[in-house]
Amino acid sequence: MNLLAAIASFIKVVETGSIVGAARNLGLSAAAVSQTLNRLEEHLGTRLLQRTTRRMALTENGALYYAKVRRIASDLEAAQMAIRTDDNELQGRLCIASTSAFGRHVVAPLIAGFAARYPRLALELCTSDGKINHIQDNIDLSLRIKPQLEDGIVARKIASVPFIVCAAPAYLERAGIPRTPEDLQHHACLGFRYPLDGRLLRWGFTRNGQHTYAALTFSAISDDIDALTQMAIHGAGVARLAEFLAAPYLESGQLIALLKHSHEPNESSAQPLDIYACVQDRAAMTAKVKAFMDYLTEHLDKSWIQASVVITRPNSLHDFNAPNECKLI
Template structure:
């Protein structure tokens, strides 16, 4: 059990004032944060927070515990930074990443990373399956929000736009949708998460609220490159990360949609994840900081 991780989640809940706000700050689901809090209470054998559907308050035990642990994450960060300053980044570094992000974003940056840190030897695992840091010897994983869990310490490193797009030939044949509501009348190319079979929702922000568009799936795949290739050849409308879509748009093979619409596509949030704070050693920090700068 990662007790430090459970404590960190408890502190965030108290500081943010709600489980939902703490979840947003950690890049986790509210359910995962609530489960983390329950595990900590079970571990301690006391109720820390009294919570209902409308409110939450610290118990007396919770108040005493919070005062004793609130400084722990800061102290650990200071200790990690002190250790990292004395250690030159070196040795093997195993990085796990989603297949598309590894192919289009991380791989092109690797030669420059190696030139900057010649004593780090990189192994890059590019896969869309769930990976286990401990069992597979992974130092750091790069994940999207849907892949996060409360066993990991996640740091948001980037927000990249999604682009709705289609081939000129498809748009000439089927017309250009002007609003997200019109997507239900178009051929939609939908990505399915390989890990749990869910569809990647097509989410817009409309009047400040997230809205999932109603889709008409004509093709479904768990490989985003296949989705892009079908779109490129006139198969329908795709929702692609900018690092995949933009080169195809620049070459004229795809056209972006909803550019002048009030409906804004929600971005893809990217996180660097480790399984515990002590894993944030000098070589992992060097990679995360390099990736943030490179993107």
């Protein structure tokens, strides 16, 4: 028995939650993966998985074994990549998860160029505003916003995207132009309900170095930011959109930017949308993950790039390689 191959099969079964899923990922038949698991269990002299027709679960010994061997696959890949000198040798599957809007409007347009640079990589882009689980969903790298951050992951802020408060000319002709965040409470605003926990995201502003939140009246709410964009374009009210969403409509005149920031005293500016690149742990920072991160930051709008910072809950969320920690504020 090839012990390393057997361990790799076991890891994939646990990560995908099924023999069929592991087989598809490994390019093998389900029967071959099942036989390999049987041989591994015989070799170890213990049952690793409880398998029925409907479900599969780790045994107590299986959970202990998985905890010890789960990094083997990534460690082997990292060792293999370390001795290669040709970047084009990067190969295998690379799965990137992203929030829906950032994935659709920023990441997806970059995939063609990245694929051309690394033609032997098989790329997968998953877009979702829900909960992300690197292990269960077999994700190599996730791009998240602050509400998605959780204990235990390794994360780095890679960009701060400006928010644009804006509305259609037809709405502004009808309702007037808000000049300050306080004026927004007298306007029909379009709210985003975050799918992860159902919260309405507040509109944050900075004035004289102080963070404040505007008092708002939402006339319409959606859990799809693209839907809110369309509402704004058609005159439903005032929206707060990330720059990558608003830019083409501002250029065409379908939307008008409001509350424009100046450097005058007492002026307010919308707090930005911070984007974080996350991996499960430091062992997951493989050569192909690093290559994609480098490509992403290379092609992001340079005005979005911020100095990387360590984030957050002490001793739980960690920066990729910074030695110190700080709280996320």
